[in-house]
Amino acid sequence: MNGSESLRDMGRDTRAGVSRLVLLGPPGAGKGTQAARLADRLGVPHIATGSILREAVDLGTPLGRDVRPLLDAGDLVPDDLIVKTVLERIRQPDAAEGFILDGFPRTLGQAEALDSALSDLGRPLQRVIQLRVPEDEVAGRIAGRGEVAHRSDDREDIVADRLRVYDTETAPLAEYYRSRGVLVPVDGVGPIDEVARRIWDALA
C-alpha cells in the first residue's frame, strides 16, 4: 500500500460492509447530490450515467454523437449501449471495493443485465436507495436547476417528458428490487444534510 492509499483509507467510513449501491428516484430527486456525498464517505466511485453521457456529448466522441439527440429529447439511450458503458466502468480497478450507481438502471432490461453481470462477478448489489420526492416538488426543483446548470434537457417541456419516461420505464424498478429484498425507501424531502443522514441511517 502506498501513502496516498493509506491516507484515503483513513478517511473512509464503512456501513456494515455495504458498498455496492444504486440510488433510484425521479429526475430532480437529489440523486446526484446524495450519491456524490455517499460515494465520498464510503470511498467508492460515484458512477452517474447522465454525467458520463453528457461528457461524451461535450467531447464529441462517437458515443456522444450517437446519444446527443436522445439526451436533448429526454429519451432513454438504448439498453445495450448504456449497459456496456456501465459494465466497463464497474470493471475498472477503482470500483473493485464498490460503487454508487446514479441514474442506472432505468429500465427492467438494464436491471436484469446488471444483476446478471454482478452475480457473475460474485459482487451482487447490496442496497437500492429509493429517494422519494413528490412529483410536483421534483418539477419545481428541476426548473430551479435549469436556470443554474443550463442543461439542454431541463427545459419545461422536456422535463415533462423525462418524468413520463421515469413513470413508465423506471418506477417499476422499485417493485423489482423490493421483491429481491434490497429496496430501502428514504424520504428525499428536506435539507441536503438531513436527507444524507436518513440515507446513512437506512444503510445500517
Ligand code: AMP
Ligand atoms: P440524468 O442526468 O441521469 O438525468 O440523465 C440524463 C439523460 O441521459 C437521460 O435523460 C437519458 O437521455 C440519458 N441516460 C442517463 N442514464 C441512462 C440510462 N440508465 N438509460 C438510458 N438513458 C440514460
